[in-house]
Amino acid sequence: MAQMDLSPEKKKVADKVVILSKELIILVIVFTISLFSFLFIAYRVFYLDNTGADEKAFAIAHSLVSSNTTKIMEFITFFGSHYFMIPANVLLCIYFLVKKRGRYSIKVSAIALSSVLIMFGLKLLFNRHRPLIPLLAPAKGLSFPSGHAFMSVCFYGLLMMIIWKEEKAHPVLKWTLLVLVIALLLSIGFSRIYLRVHYFTDVLAGYCIGSTWLFLSSYIIDRIQPAGLKKIQVS
Incomplete structure (x- = not known):
């Protein structure tokens, strides 16, 4: 049977379908x-x-305790706190609004707000108390899952997805940024264990449920966003 030649338009559509299918499988x-x-x-x-x-995990972290390491961990953990996350999400939304990428602005806002609600709901559901002997000042609230890990995955994970889809970025720059973001994400999780304000399982659970919600909400938002927003792109 002779192979059917596709027009450029149909071939472009077919390529998009293949890419979408691969993304859906990964999702x-x-x-x-x-x-x-x-x-x-x-x-x-x-x-x-x-x-x-x-x-x-506490035993491993305890073996690394020193005044200098503690200062570094305090600095790193800040990038997963609400003191950083709230303004970072707001600034990212403003950036995409200025760049006329409305769909990204909506996605950042929706994922940030929904993840906060889910995080507090899960904490109340499991009602696990914090470790009894924190390294420094005790943290407020419940322990499972780690809010730092959860919110960091949602924010930095979305950032990685945006970087990955940026076609204009140089591959070396793209991979460098991805590695740096992943390193920061993992460091934030370790900082919570090191400071003994979360258990290892809190952090791991935060990564897992954060990834679950990030991919699910991102997919849903892409499917239900107003059609007009898809056209607001900067070439």
């Missing part, structure tokens, strides 16, 4: 792994009462 895989990982962690902590991983 489903990441979403499934993240969600089931979160449920598995919650099951081990609250049903099996297995906290061995938390104790080992």
Whole structure:
């Protein structure tokens, strides 16, 4: 059977369908792994009462304690706090509004607000108290999942998605930024364990449920956003 030649327009549409299919497969895989990982962690902590991983993580962190390291961890943990996240999300929204990328502005706002509600809802649901002996001042609120980890994944993860889709960025610059953002994201999580304001399982659960919500909400927003916003792009 002879192969049918496609017009340039139809070929472009076909290429977009292939790309969309690949993105959807990746989305489903990441979403499934993240969600089931979160449920598995919650099951081990609250049903099996297995906290061995938390104790080992505290032991490793304790072996690294020094005055200089503590200052570094305090500095890093700031970038996952609401003192940084709130203005950072606002500035990112303003940036995309100025650049006339309305869909990104809506996505940043929607994910930021919804993730806060989900985070507090989960904390109230699991009602896990903070570690009893913090390294410095005790943190307020409940412990599971880590709000720093959750909010950091939603913010920095979305930032990585935007960087990845930026076609004009040089590949070396793109990969450098992605590696730096990932390093910061992991460092924020470790800082919470080091400062003993969160358990290791709190942080891991925050990463998992944050990834779950980031990918799910991002996909939903892309599907339901007003059609007119898709045309607001800067070439």
